[in-house]
Amino acid sequence: MIILKSSEEIGKIEKAGRIVAEVLKELKAQVKPGVTTLELDRTAEEGIRKRGGRPAFKGYRGFPATLCASVNDEIVHGIPSKRVLQPGDIIGLDLGAIVDGYYGDAAITVAVGAVEPAVERLVRVTEESLYRGIEQMRVGNRLSDISHAVQTHVEAAGYSVVKDFVGHGIGQSLHEEPQLPNFGQPGQGPRLKEGMVLAIEPMVNMGKDGVRILSDHWTAVTQDGSLSAHFEHTVAVTEAGPLILTSNDHGRV
Ligand code: MG
Numbered sequence: 001m002i003i004l005k006s007s008e009e010i011g012k013i014e015k016a017g018r019i020v021a022e023v024l025k026e027l028k029a030q031v032k033p034g035v036t037t038l039e040l041d042r043t044a045e046e047g048i049r050k051r052g053g054r055p056a057f058k059g060y061r062g063f064p065a066t067l068c069a070s071v072n073d074e075i076v077h078g079i080p081s082k083r084v085l086q087p088g089d090i091i092g093l094d095l096g097a098i099v100d101g102y103y104g105d106a107a108i109t110v111a112v113g114a115v116e117p118a119v120e121r122l123v124r125v126t127e128e129s130l131y132r133g134i135e136q137m138r139v140g141n142r143l144s145d146i147s148h149a150v151q152t153h154v155e156a157a158g159y160s161v162v163k164d165f166v167g168h169g170i171g172q173s174l175h176e177e178p179q180l181p182n183f184g185q186p187g188q189g190p191r192l193k194e195g196m197v198l199a200i201e202p203m204v205n206m207g208k209d210g211v212r213i214l215s216d217h218w219t220a221v222t223q224d225g226s227l228s229a230h231f232e233h234t235v236a237v238t239e240a241g242p243l244i245l246t247s248n249d250h251g252r253v
Pocket residue numbers: 105106167168199201232
């Protein structure tokens with residue numbers, strides 16, 4: 001069942017989302033060669049707590065950290081460690097916070113120092129695909145219109161969308177119905193209604209779409225070792241159009 005949210009509830013999700021957005025901005029500024037992913041995790045946890053939230057991922061199904069930090073061929077769910085970031089790396093930062101019982105969830109991918117133009121392009125296309133998807137989050141559209149828009153943009157650039165992980169409804173739980181794949185034919189699935197809140201999160205591989213899980217049981221990497229990028233926003237479907245709840249600015253596209 002898809003739980004529709006009142007405008008009051010959307011405001012609560014936005015409160016959590018704003019914290020996520022602010023802390024991601026801090027983390028982005030901290031990403032530099034020589035920084036460890038554990039140091040980023042510390043910033044993430046302190047940043048959420050000092051703003052009155054709680055980390056959403058820490059302890060979730062046993063995940064040991066506040067931040068998912070996924071470097072280079074790691075797609076999602078990387079565990080922060082003593083790994084030192086190197087010039088030319090890219091890092092996916094996925095962060096969730098809970099405030100007054102409501103969740104916000106967002107992710108960005110950031111370049112460490114200068115990266116090759118081909119890598120910059122992967123990151124840019126992935127972020128663009130997120131906004132292509134968000135554009136489709138309009139009352140009356142169908143769920144798979146979002147998926148199709150993401151996939152079309154990614155594949156036109158010569159990349160693959162990851163099929164093994166999907167976006168999701170979000171609210172009083174981190175993961176609610178519906179599942180939101182980043183691929184599919186348009187015009188399928190439930191119609192989008194006012195009050196739906198969805199975390200849309202394209203994961204894009206430079207090579208093929210195959211996924212492998214490391215022995216830590218969390219870290220998902222590309223099977224072919226190619227680079228992968230990830231962007232995510234929590235977005236409400238409203239009569240006035242999509243409203244990004246994890247935005248540092250006004251939230252309208
Ligand atoms: Mg998510």
